[in-house]
Amino acid sequence: MSESRESTHDDGEPRQPSKARRRRVPAIRIPDNPPPGPFRPEFWRSPLRGPWLTSVLGLVLLGGITVVAITGLLSYAAYNPWLPLNDLTPGKGLLGFYLFDWPTSPSWLYRLTQGTHVILGLTLLPVLLAKLWSVIPKLFTWPPARSLAHALERASLLLLVGGAIFEFVTGILNIQLFYVFPFSFYSAHLYGAWIFIAAFVVHAAIKLPRVVGTLRARGVRHDLGASLAETRPEPPDDTGLVSPDPATPTMSRRGLLAFVGGGSLALFGLSVGQSIDGPLRRTALLAPHGRIYGPGPNDFQVNKTAAAMGIAPAETGDGWRLEVQGPRPVRLSRAGLLAMPLHTYALPIACVEGWSTQQEWTGVRLTDLARLAGAAGAVEVVVRSLQKGGVFSRVSLSAQQVADPRSMLALRVNGADLSLDHGYPARIIVPNAPGVHCTKWVRRLEFLRESA
Ligand SMILES: Nc1nc2c(c(=O)[nH]1)N[C@H]1C(S)=C(S)[C@@H](COP(=O)(O)O)O[C@H]1N2
Numbered sequence: 001m002s003e004s005r006e007s008t009h010d011d012g013e014p015r016q017p018s019k020a021r022r023r024r025v026p027a028i029r030i031p032d033n034p035p036p037g038p039f040r041p042e043f044w045r046s047p048l049r050g051p052w053l054t055s056v057l058g059l060v061l062l063g064g065i066t067v068v069a070i071t072g073l074l075s076y077a078a079y080n081p082w083l084p085l086n087d088l089t090p091g092k093g094l095l096g097f098y099l100f101d102w103p104t105s106p107s108w109l110y111r112l113t114q115g116t117h118v119i120l121g122l123t124l125l126p127v128l129l130a131k132l133w134s135v136i137p138k139l140f141t142w143p144p145a146r147s148l149a150h151a152l153e154r155a156s157l158l159l160l161v162g163g164a165i166f167e168f169v170t171g172i173l174n175i176q177l178f179y180v181f182p183f184s185f186y187s188a189h190l191y192g193a194w195i196f197i198a199a200f201v202v203h204a205a206i207k208l209p210r211v212v213g214t215l216r217a218r219g220v221r222h223d224l225g226a227s228l229a230e231t232r233p234e235p236p237d238d239t240g241l242v243s244p245d246p247a248t249p250t251m252s253r254r255g256l257l258a259f260v261g262g263g264s265l266a267l268f269g270l271s272v273g274q275s276i277d278g279p280l281r282r283t284a285l286l287a288p289h290g291r292i293y294g295p296g297p298n299d300f301q302v303n304k305t306a307a308a309m310g311i312a313p314a315e316t317g318d319g320w321r322l323e324v325q326g327p328r329p330v331r332l333s334r335a336g337l338l339a340m341p342l343h344t345y346a347l348p349i350a351c352v353e354g355w356s357t358q359q360e361w362t363g364v365r366l367t368d369l370a371r372l373a374g375a376a377g378a379v380e381v382v383v384r385s386l387q388k389g390g391v392f393s394r395v396s397l398s399a400q401q402v403a404d405p406r407s408m409l410a411l412r413v414n415g416a417d418l419s420l421d422h423g424y425p426a427r428i429i430v431p432n433a434p435g436v437h438c439t440k441w442v443r444r445l446e447f448l449r450e451s452a
C-alpha cells in the first residue's frame with residue numbers, strides 16, 4: 001500500500017488532501033501526515049520484517065489454526081448440546097448448524113481431538129505472537145481509513161486479531177484453571193470462535209495468493225540458510241511490512257524462526273504428557289491438573305475433589321441410595337448394584353481441558369438399569385449428582401450413549417472401590433464422552449421413554 005511510501009516523504013508539511021481523497025472519506029477528515037511515533041513507518045526498524053517472514057509464519061498458522069478450529073467445533077459437538085440439559089450456550093441458533101449425534105466409538109476419539117485442540121493451541125502461541133509482531137506496523141497504518149473498503153478491511157483485521165487474542169487468552173486461562181471470566185467460558189469461547197473463524201477464512205482467502213507468490217519468488221531455503229552476516233532486509237515493496245529505514249540485523253531470520261519454534265517445542269513438550277498419560281504424565285510441568293491423585297488403584301488425576309464440591313461424608317455413606325426413575329422406579333443401595341451383572345472396560349476420561357487418562361472401570365450397564373426400571377429402549381437419561389448446583393451436577397446422555405454396552409454406572413476402578421474424589425459411591429463412564437459428562441457422586445438416573 002502506497003501510503004507508507006508516501007508518508008516517508010512528507011514528514012514536514014501537512015499535505016492537502018486531494019479532491020478524490022476528500023470525496024472518498026467524506027465524514028471524518030484525518031490529516032495524512034501521521035502523528036509521531038508508531039504511526040510513522042520509519043518508527044519500525046526491524047530488518048527482519050517483510051512479506052517472507054510474515055508468509056512463513058502465516059502458512060504455519062493456516063495449517064495449525066485450521067486443525068485447532070475444527071477440533072474446537074468438534075469439542076462443542078461432543079457435548080451433544082441439542083439435549084435438554086447440555087446446552088451451555090443459550091441462543092447458539094445457527095452456530096449449531098453442524099451438530100450431530102456424537103458417537104460412542106471409537107472410545108478414544110474425543111481424547112484425541114480435545115488433546116489436539118488444547119496442546120496444538122498452546123504450541124501455536126509463540127507462532128501467533130511472532131506473526132502479530134511481524135505485522136505490527138500495519139496496525140498503525142495512517143490514515144486509519146483511506147476509503148470505505150479500507151475501513152472494512154481494517155475492521156475485519158480487528159476481528160481477526162481481537163478474535164485470535166480472545167480465543168487464545170480464554171482457552172489458556174481455562175486450561176490453567178483460572179476461571180476468572182465474568183461470563184460462561186463455553187459460550188464466550190464458542191461465540192469468539194465463530195467470529196474468529198469467519199475473519200480467519202476471509203483473511204486466508206485474501207492473503208494466500210500473496211503468501212504463495214512470495215514463497216515461490218523468494219524460496220524458503222535461501223533465508224533458512226542465511227547466517228546473521230548474510231541477513232539483509234527484504235526489498236522495499238508495497239506491503240507496508242518492510243522498514244523504510246531498517247536497522248542492522250542482530251539476529252538472522254532462521255534464528256528468529258528457531259527462537260519461535262523453540263518456544264513452541266517447549267510448550268508442547270511441557271504439556272503433551274497430560275494427554276498421553278502414563279509415565280509421560282510427569283513431564284507435563286505446565287499442566288495444572290494432576291496435583292491431586294487418588295489412593296492406591298485410584299492413582300490418577302482428580303478434577304474436582306468431593307470436599308471442593310460440597311459432598312458431605314454422610315451423603316455417600318451406607319444410607320446412599322441410587323434412584324432410578326422410569327415406568328417402574330427403583331431404589332438401589334451400593335450392595336444392590338454390586339449384586340447386578342458387573343462389566344469391566346478400559347475407557348478414557350478425557351477432560352475438555354486437555355488432560356486424559358485411561359483406566360479400567362467396573363460397573364453396571366446403563367441398559368441394565370434402564371431395563372430394571374421398566375425403561376428398556378429408553379431414548380435418553382438425565383443423570384443427577386449429589387453435588388448441588390454447578391454445570392457438572394447433572395447431564396443428559398443421548399440414546400446412543402445409553403445404548404452402548406460399555407456405558408456404565410461405575411462402582412469400581414482398577415479393581416478397587418472408587419475413591420471419594422473419583423465419584424464414590426457411583427459415577428458415569430461413557431465411551432468417547434467428554435470428561436464433564438462422566439458425572440461423579442450420582443444420586444439419580446431418569447430414563448426418559450418407556451419401552452414400547
Ligand atoms: N459431580 C461432578 N462430576 C464431575 C465433575 C464435577 O465437578 N462434579 N467434574 C467432571 C470433569 S470436568 C471431569 S474431567 C471428570 C474427571 O473425573 P476424575 O476427577 O475422576 O478424574 O469428572 C467429571 N465429573
Ligand SMILES: [Mo]
Nearest residue numbers: 351352435436
Ligand atoms: Mo473436565
